[in-house]
Structure formats: C-alpha cells, structure tokens
Amino acid sequence: MDWGLEAQDRLNEIAGCSLTGPGVTRFPFTPEHAAARKIIEGWMTRAGLEIRLDAAGTLIGRTGPADAPAFLIGSHQDSVRGGGQYDGIMGVALACLAIEALNTRGTPLPCAIEVLAFADEEGVRFPTALLGPRALAGTVDPEVFTLEDRDGISLGTALDAFGGAQGDVVGLARDPGSVLGYLEIHIEQGPALEQADQPLGVVTGICGIERNAVRFAGQTGHAGTVPMEGRRDALVAAADFVTAIHDTARNWPGLRATIGSISVFPDVVNAIPSEARLTLEIRHEDDRRRADFHAEAREIGAAIAQARNTGFGIEQTYAQPAVPCDPALVAALEQAAPGAPRLPSGATHDASAMADLCPVVMLFVRCRGGISHRPEEFASADDMGAAVDAAARFLAALPNRD
Ligand SMILES: [Zn+2]
Numbered sequence: 001m002d003w004g005l006e007a008q009d010r011l012n013e014i015a016g017c018s019l020t021g022p023g024v025t026r027f028p029f030t031p032e033h034a035a036a037r038k039i040i041e042g043w044m045t046r047a048g049l050e051i052r053l054d055a056a057g058t059l060i061g062r063t064g065p066a067d068a069p070a071f072l073i074g075s076h077q078d079s080v081r082g083g084g085q086y087d088g089i090m091g092v093a094l095a096c097l098a099i100e101a102l103n104t105r106g107t108p109l110p111c112a113i114e115v116l117a118f119a120d121e122e123g124v125r126f127p128t129a130l131l132g133p134r135a136l137a138g139t140v141d142p143e144v145f146t147l148e149d150r151d152g153i154s155l156g157t158a159l160d161a162f163g164g165a166q167g168d169v170v171g172l173a174r175d176p177g178s179v180l181g182y183l184e185i186h187i188e189q190g191p192a193l194e195q196a197d198q199p200l201g202v203v204t205g206i207c208g209i210e211r212n213a214v215r216f217a218g219q220t221g222h223a224g225t226v227p228m229e230g231r232r233d234a235l236v237a238a239a240d241f242v243t244a245i246h247d248t249a250r251n252w253p254g255l256r257a258t259i260g261s262i263s264v265f266p267d268v269v270n271a272i273p274s275e276a277r278l279t280l281e282i283r284h285e286d287d288r289r290r291a292d293f294h295a296e297a298r299e300i301g302a303a304i305a306q307a308r309n310t311g312f313g314i315e316q317t318y319a320q321p322a323v324p325c326d327p328a329l330v331a332a333l334e335q336a337a338p339g340a341p342r343l344p345s346g347a348t349h350d351a352s353a354m355a356d357l358c359p360v361v362m363l364f365v366r367c368r369g370g371i372s373h374r375p376e377e378f379a380s381a382d383d384m385g386a387a388v389d390a391a392a393r394f395l396a397a398l399p400n401r402d
Contacts, residue, residue: 004385015085023375028120055168057119058132064112074116084377098391111401133353138173191370203362208322217311220274238276326359336394
C-alpha cells in the first residue's frame with residue numbers, strides 16, 4: 001500500500017465536501033461538514049476505530065481498552081473560505097492512515113489511541129474557534145454558544161442541530177490523568193521545510209502572539225498654506241515607524257512583526273494628517289523575546305516621535321502566550337522522523353488549546369511554496385507518505401500502557 005497516494009485520493013475525495021467556488025470552503029456544522037463527517041467515519045472504520053461524536057461536535061475514533069489512558073492524535077476538518085484541501089483535514093487523514101498502516105503490518109499499539117477530527121479551528125463561521133479542544137481541556141467559555149454567524153444562527157443552535165449538545169460541552173473536560181499526550185500533523189503553511197529540502201519538521205513550540213494599538217499624534221493644517229518646515233505630520237512619523245519596525249525585526253531570529261492596518265485622520269487629500277493609528281502584531285516562540293521586542297518598538301516609536309515632533313503611544317490590546325511542545329514528545333518524534341529539522345509554528349493550531357490539557361507535539365509536512373489558505377495549497381503524496389510512516393513509528397514507540 002502506498003499510503004501517500006492513498007492520502008492524496010482521500011483528500012481529493014473529501015475536498016468535494018465544500019461550498020461551490022474556488023478551493024475548499026467547509027465551515028463547521030454545515031451540510032458540507034456533515035458530508036465530510038461521513039467520509040471521515042469511513043476512514044476511521046478502515047483504521048478499526050470505534051466512532052462517536054462528542055457534545056462539541058468532535059468526531060472521535062478510538063481503539064484500545066475503554067477506560068485506559070489514551071494518546072490523542074488529530075486536527076480539524078474545517079477550512080477557511082476558498083481554502084486548500086490540506087490545512088487541517090490532512091492531519092485527520094494521515095492519523096487514520098498511520099493506525100491503518102500499523103494494523104496492516106500487525107504492529108500492536110502500546111496504548112489506547114484516539115483520532116480526533118475537530119469541527120472548528122479556523123473561526124470563520126462564528127467569531128470564536130477551537131471549541132473541540134477547549135472542551136476537552138475544560139477551557140470553554142459557555143458564552144460562546146450565543147455567538148452568531150452571518151445568518152443569525154447561534155453556535156449553540158448549529159451545534160445541537162449537528163448532533164452535538166451545547167449543554168453537555170462543559171462535561172467533556174478530560175481528567176489530565178486519562179490523556180497521555182497529543183500529536184497534530186499539519187502542513188507547515190510556510191516555506192522553511194521547502195527551503196531546507198526536507199519533507200517533515202518537528203515543531204518545538206507554537207509562537208505567542210501580541211497585538212498593539214500604536215498612535216502618532218501631530219497637527220493638521222492646510223496642505224497649501226502650511227510650509228514644509230515645522231510640520232507635525234503624524235503619517236510621516238508612522239511611515240518611519242513601519243519601515244523601522246520591519247528592518248529591526250529582520251535582525252531578530254524567529255521573530256515576526258507585522259503592521260497590518262493603518263488609519264489616518266482626517267484622511268483627506270488636502271490636510272496634513274494629525275493622527276495615524278496602526279496595529280503592530282508581534283509573534284515569537286519565546287515570550288521573553290517577544291516582550292523584549294515590544295520594549296524595542298516602544299523605544300523606536302519614541303525616537304521617531306521626537307525626531308518628527310509628534311506624540312506617540314503604544315498599548316497592548318491582546319496577548320496569547322507561546323505554547324512550548326513537550327521536550328520528551330519532541331525527542332520521540334525526532335526518533336520517528338530521522339533528519340526532520342526542528343522549527344516553531346507561527347500559526348495557532350488545535351494543539352494550542354490541547355496544551356492546556358496534556359503534553360503536545362506537532363509534525364509539520366512541507367507544502368509547496370509555503371502557500372496555505374488558498375486553493376493552490378499542495379503537499380505531495382511522497383511527503384504525506386513520509387508523515388504516515390513517521391506517525392506510525394511514533395505511535396508504535398509510545399510507552400506501553402497495557
Ligand atoms: Zn489548520
């Protein structure tokens with residue numbers, strides 16, 4: 001059996017569970033999700049798993065003694081609008097194939113294993129995400145069930161109609177003693193593995209994220225009558241800030257700094273801008289380095305404000321700490337994927353929420369051009385086959401719990 005080609009076939013098939021239009025559009029608790037669920041149930045059945053849907057809409061396939069602690073392996077079934085056919089669902093497909101491969105070879109599993117197909121990682125339909133892993137970790141805020149999609153359907157209503165039960169979600173929280181760990185296989189969504197000419201990478205941690213509101217305050221005036229000398233132009237200061245942050249961040253290994261939004265007041269063609277508001281997002285695997293860069297950004301902004309004679313402020317509006325992967329699981333995954341380089345994840349994953357419950361690790365699979373969240377997203381059958389082999393070796397080598 002060529003597990004990579006099998007993965008390609010299965011992903012091609014399930015890509016049809018999508019709204020029409022370019023790429024894959026599969027939101028949680030929709031008819032597309034229901035169609036995908038049927039196909040995933042087929043994969044789980046072929047892997048010899050016992051299937052159930054939990055109250056949060058996570059499809060679970062389990063093998064092993066009913067009350068034994070389980071090792072969990074999973075990812076998400078949903079996509080962004082016009083996304084690709086690998087993000088998320090590939091991790092579910094490869095998890096099933098790894099178990100099927102072990103069964104085919106007659107390799108016994110050392111402990112109970114559960115494959116998890118989470119409903120909603122992307123957070124596109126409802127203004128929330130990660131319901132499935134948060135339910136298992138016991139970190140769901142019950143308020144989320146009142147959040148509505150564009151048609152006014154609440155998350156709770158959609159979940160219940162799908163076969164979940166919003167009232168039972170809080171009860172899904174697992175006893176940490178019953179969970180041995182969590183592995184997620186995912187496309188890299190970046191270019192590092194392609195550049196390193198490696199099919200697989202072992203994730204060392206998921207980057208922390210902070211967002212800041214940045215403001216430069218100057219003085220408006222008539223575009224024609226106020227001379228260039230002495231102007232206090234907030235947008236000019238902001239422009240200096242954008243380039244200075246970008247150029248500084250390039251010298252910080254592993255750091256990502258992005259100014260993705262800017263607005264100007266009064267925002268008219270013939271007035272000097274009196275105010276510029278920017279966002280600054282900073283990501284790093286090490287929270288201390290992220291805090292250091294925040295301090296650096298503050299100094300850069302203050303220096304620019306002084307030079308341009310404007311006011312300056314920076315205020316953190318959101319912070320999500322980094323999630324380190326478990327060192328023992330990282331080492332075990334390296335054993336199972338010899339030669340695979342270590343790398344951080346710049347994006348959030350289901351593993352981010354699972355880390356509140358148990359030790360986590362992720363296996364990244366090379367994707368063409370680092371492209372993701374687009375129809376052109378692509379991972380090769382060879383690379384997926386390598387991931388199935390690595391996952392099978394990893395599972396077979398877990399500590400024996402029988
Ligand atoms: Zn994903």
